[in-house]
Amino acid sequence: MFFLHSGCINFLLNAFFHNFLAIMILHLDMDAFFASVEQMDNPSLKGKPVIIGGDNRGVVATASYEARKYGIHSAMPVAAARRLCPKGIFIKGRYQRYSEISKKIMCGLRQISSLLQEASIDEAYMDISGLRDSFSGPAAVGIAVKNCVYECSGGLTCSVGIAPVKFLAKICSDLDKPDGLTILQKSQVSNFILPLKIENIPGIGKHMAANLHSFGISTISDLQKLSRSFLEDCYGKFGIVLYERARGIDSSVVHENLPPKSESAECTFDKDIWTKQILKETLFRQSEKIAKKLISNSFAGRTITLKMKFSDFKLITRAKTLEFRTASSQVIYNVACSMLAREHLYKPIRLIGIGISGFNPKPEHLFLPGMEQLEFAGINL
Ligand code: TTP
Ligand code: MG
Numbered sequence: 258m259f260f261l262h263s264g265c266i267n268f269l270l271n272a273f274f275h276n277f278l279a280i281m282i283l284h285l286d287m288d289a290f291f292a293s294v295e296q297m298d299n300p301s302l303k304g305k306p307v308i309i310g311g312d313n314r315g316v317v318a319t320a321s322y323e324a325r326k327y328g329i330h331s332a333m334p335v336a337a338a339r340r341l342c343p344k345g346i347f348i349k350g351r352y353q354r355y356s357e358i359s360k361k362i363m364c365g366l367r368q369i370s371s372l373l374q375e376a377s378i379d380e381a382y383m384d385i386s387g388l389r390d391s392f393s394g395p396a397a398v399g400i401a402v403k404n405c406v407y408e409c410s411g412g413l414t415c416s417v418g419i420a421p422v423k424f425l426a427k428i429c430s431d432l433d434k435p436d437g438l439t440i441l442q443k444s445q446v447s448n449f450i451l452p453l454k455i456e457n458i459p460g461i462g463k464h465m466a467a468n469l470h471s472f473g474i475s476t477i478s479d480l481q482k483l484s485r486s487f488l489e490d491c492y493g494k495f496g497i498v499l500y501e502r503a504r505g506i507d508s509s510v511v512h513e514n515l516p517p518k519s520e521s522a523e524c525t526f527d528k529d530i531w532t533k534q535i536l537k538e539t540l541f542r543q544s545e546k547i548a549k550k551l552i553s554n555s556f557a558g559r560t561i562t563l564k565m566k567f568s569d570f571k572l573i574t575r576a577k578t579l580e581f582r583t584a585s586s587q588v589i590y591n592v593a594c595s596m597l598a599r600e601h602l603y604k605p606i607r608l609i610g611i612g613i614s615g616f617n618p619k620p621e622h623l624f625l626p627g628m629e630q631l632e633f634a635g636i637n638l
Contacts, residue, residue, distance in 0.1 A: 279443060280386045281395055282511060284426035285402055285417045287362075287379035288435035291355050292321035293413050295348055306342050310335045311349035314607070315525045318350055322435055355379075358410050365409030369401060374511045379415075380430075382423055384511040395419045399438045421446065422507035428457050446505040451478040458502050460495065477503050516616065517554065521562075522546045523610020529568040531605045533597065540593045541586075543611045548586035551613070557582035559615035561589055563596040566608035575600070582617050589613060 287293065291309040296302045306324035310317040317338050320329040327342040338345065359378045366373055372384040385398045392398045399417045406415045416437040418429025425446065429439040441449055454476055456466050468491075474480050480503040488496030501507065522543035530536055540563075551557060562576040575596040583589065593611045 280384065280421055281398075281419055282421070282423050282426040283383045283385045283395075283398060283402060283417060283419045284376075284423070284430045285366075285381055285383075285406065285415045286427075286430045286434075287406070287410075287413060287415045289319055289321050289325075290379035290413075291319045291350055292324070294351075294355055294358055294410075296321060297410075297412050298354070302346060306345040308335070308338050308342070308345045308347050309350045310338070311347045312525060312527065313339070314527060320345075358413070361409045362406050362413075365405045366402065369398070369405060372511055372513060374513060380427075382426065382511045385419070395440050396438070399440065403436075403438065422505065423509050423511070424459055424502055424507045425450070425505065427459055428453065450503070450505050451476070451481075453477045455480055458499065460498065465492070517556065518616065519612055519614035520547050520550050520556070520558070521564075521610060521612035523564060523608060525566075525608045526606070529605035529607050530609075531602060533602070536597060536606060536609055537594055539609055540597065540611060541590050543609075544586040544590035544593065547589055547611060547613055548584055551584035556616045557584040558613035558617075559583075560613065561592045561596075562612040562614070563593050564608070564610040564612065565597075565600065565606050567602075567604040568607050569604055570607070571604075573600070578615065582615070 292307045295307055295309065296305075302321075304323060305321070306327060306329070307321040308317055308324050308329055309319050313335050315335055317329060317331055317333045317335055319331050320338070324338075324342060324345055327338075327345070329338045329341055329345070335347065339347065355378060359375075363373065363375050363381060366381060366383065370383045370385060370388060372387070374382040376382055383402070385392075385395065388398055392401065399419055402417055403415060406413060414436040416430045416434045416439075418426045418432065418437075418439050418441070420426040420429050420441040421443045425441055429441050430437070432439045455461055455469050455474060458477070461469070469475075469480070472483070474483065480499065483500070483503075485497065485500045488500050490496070492499060524539060524543070526539075559582045560576055560578045562574055564572070564574045566572045577592050577596060579588075579592070589611060
């Protein structure tokens with residue numbers, strides 16, 4: 258038998274509450290998502306370099322890990338990818354199929370924890386702090402999540418990161434791809450972040466990274482040397498975010514079911530197009546596609562955007578905000594066409610697309626008296 262003195266009890270209580278209250282966030286990201294779906298649906302593609310982005314004038318959406326060995330990556334022009342890997346299997350992509358699998362995965366994950374935030378078609382955050390009673394520890398949750406993804410998707414792998422805050426969980430999920438599981442405990446955070454490159458911080462794009470490099474900042478350890486006020490002066494609110502991230506701080510929480518902010522559709526033509534009639538036909542198809550999506554998600558939007566890229570790569574966007582919200586393909590099409598009609602095509606068009614934003618709150622709100630519901634889904638009330 259032994260006795261604990263009060264300091265020791267305090268220490269144990271602190272440790273107990275610290276662990277008990279500690280927040281753990283899980284981030285999962287599917288491995289080479291679109292390409293892996295193609296390999297799963299067509300097993301003859303397994304082990305082969307598969308590139309999603311069949312259109313020679315477009316860009317690569319993703320590439321299987323076999324194709325990445327050739328230096329192929331997302332957003333690279335398909336033509337360049339073909340040069341790097343002439344024997345690669347180039348596939349146009351089936352967005353609907355990927356979206357269907359994504360929905361199954363998210364639905365399965367909600368059985369583990371309803372505190373889930375879909376961050377994109379292939380990634381999600383879960384607040385797993387409340388799962389202590391059901392699992393022996395973070396590793397067990399991570400394994401359960403990976404098994405769930407595998408089963409719900411029909412055999413796909415994902416990579417999982419678990420950390421005390423969201424941005425670190427996201428960094429961790431990317432550390433050991435594919436099929437990884439990386440767990441970062443709170444006590445490890447400060448040592449973990451110091452050597453990371455600034456590009457690892459979500460939200461730092463190419464331009465900001467180049468700007469920070471110009472100050473001699475390339476790692477988080479370097480970033481820690483910059484004062485809060487300096488960062489705020491340089492980057493506004495995001496400067497404060499950077500200051501906090503450099504110290505492992507991220508107060509953002511996992512939001513359930515954030516509604517989408519916009520829907521869009523676009524296409525790059527095989528050949529540049531001069532003829533407005535062909536552009537209008539494309540806009541028609543895109544309007545139908547967007548309206549279908551809006552209706553299936555019960556959303557309606559107010560701001561319609563037309564995007565066009567000329568053959569010299571000059572990109573223009575035009576937007577019109579309506580006085581009512583709509584999910585009607587006809588309205589979206591008419592507005593897009595009216596914006597197109599005003600444009601002078603000084604060169605042929607390489608890409609055209611439509612977007613819609615300014616969504617309603619949930620659909621039931623649309624039907625409250627006094628709201629501008631008439632155009633919703635093209636329904637005449
Ligand atoms: P990512 O998760 O960025 O990439 P990935 O899942 O293909 O590969 P990784 O193992 O590195 O996570 O994107 C998810 C899907 O989104 C991807 O399969 C295709 C699509 N996508 C695009 O269409 N265009 C892009 O530029 C990127 C980055 C992704
Ligand atoms: Mg992914």
